[in-house]
Amino acid sequence: MSEERQIPPPRFQLGDPRWLLELRYLPWPADWAACFGRNGPLHVELGFGDGSFLAALARRMPEANCVGVERALEPTRWALKRLHREGLENVRLVLGDAFAALAFLFQPGSIDGLYINFPDPWPKARHHHRRLLTPTFLQLAAHRLRPGGTLLIATDDADYALWIAEALERTPGFQSAFGEPWVHALPDREPTRYERKALAAGRTCFYFIWRRVGPVPCPSLPHMMRPEETMPHRIWQGMPELSQVVAALRGRIWQDGGTIWRVKELYRSIEGEGLLIELLMAEGQWVETVALRFQPHGHESWILKPAEIGGLRPTEALKMGVRAVASAIEEATPGLRILSSTI
Numbered sequence: 001m002s003e004e005r006q007i008p009p010p011r012f013q014l015g016d017p018r019w020l021l022e023l024r025y026l027p028w029p030a031d032w033a034a035c036f037g038r039n040g041p042l043h044v045e046l047g048f049g050d051g052s053f054l055a056a057l058a059r060r061m062p063e064a065n066c067v068g069v070e071r072a073l074e075p076t077r078w079a080l081k082r083l084h085r086e087g088l089e090n091v092r093l094v095l096g097d098a099f100a101a102l103a104f105l106f107q108p109g110s111i112d113g114l115y116i117n118f119p120d121p122w123p124k125a126r127h128h129h130r131r132l133l134t135p136t137f138l139q140l141a142a143h144r145l146r147p148g149g150t151l152l153i154a155t156d157d158a159d160y161a162l163w164i165a166e167a168l169e170r171t172p173g174f175q176s177a178f179g180e181p182w183v184h185a186l187p188d189r190e191p192t193r194y195e196r197k198a199l200a201a202g203r204t205c206f207y208f209i210w211r212r213v214g215p216v217p218c219p220s221l222p223h224m225m226r227p228e229e230t231m232p233h234r235i236w237q238g239m240p241e242l243s244q245v246v247a248a249l250r251g252r253i254w255q256d257g258g259t260i261w262r263v264k265e266l267y268r269s270i271e272g273e274g275l276l277i278e279l280l281m282a283e284g285q286w287v288e289t290v291a292l293r294f295q296p297h298g299h300e301s302w303i304l305k306p307a308e309i310g311g312l313r314p315t316e317a318l319k320m321g322v323r324a325v326a327s328a329i330e331e332a333t334p335g336l337r338i339l340s341s342t343i
């Protein structure tokens, strides 16, 4: 007698490639039509939390390509389970920073709807610089929205609402969909997890819907948010004295406006000659540590280049950091002659 066995459905995987994408491994800008396998209006939610709002968007607009960006892993896990459970095919989740995602992944004028629900308000004045909704961010949002596209923001923090209203008023190319900056209720809205808690606690919510109208200039972006075409490097003819290079680099700090580069740690190669330079880059709320290699490169020549560790992508800040380290190496080794350089 043969026993009929049911094959269990495939288990849910966090890294299910159907839904989860990583900011640093996507092309900049991303080819969303290729990611979704079709063209469609692009709707983007930043800081999607448990994903309930994003899932509702995707259900309501099956023709739309819906992208969510979240930097925290735990909510991303919840959202992935939700998408898996509901079998929603028109959603992609990007793990990464919302500002960086907006800057790197989306072409100017490409987004139909941009949604930011209950962004962290950072109520203390000394933490205001960590707020997502800065004037530069809002300019970038306007620049990435298509003409006529809408920005929706919801918050339950009155102080943040005033800050957002003032910043929106000053952003060229935005106009409120209402006669006033915000309204306190939006009909037919799927409340988010955070919103349900705020409403249950009796807090007032502020809803902004602003349209992109007219031309929008490209904002001046932070160095860490400006993509570069190629990886920066420099090659020299000559033989550096490594102890002098180490002395020149140890603990070095460079600053350019609000951007700081600091040599965190230096490692000598065990196998041969060469250094690994751990370089911290910081600008506003963004901090990134990258690794650079300084090593022999053919006959009596040396190269400085980013190490292939952690899927590093080229940005203007990285190029500037490599340039600063290269200058310090040159100061420590006057005989070096540049053979090739992209910095």
Ligand SMILES: C[S@@+](CC[C@H](N)C(=O)[O-])C[C@H]1O[C@@H](n2cnc3c(N)ncnc32)[C@H](O)[C@@H]1O
Binding pocket: 046, 047, 048, 049, 050, 069, 070, 071, 072, 075, 096, 097, 098, 099, 116, 117, 118, 119, 120, 132, 192, 193, 194, 195
């Ligand atoms: C207060 S929660 C709101 C979550 C959800 N939108 C809701 O309304 O329930 C803020 C969310 O934004 C995410 N977040 C904050 N800053 C972010 C950033 N720079 N990039 C991506 N996600 C961010 C947090 O991880 C968190 O999930």
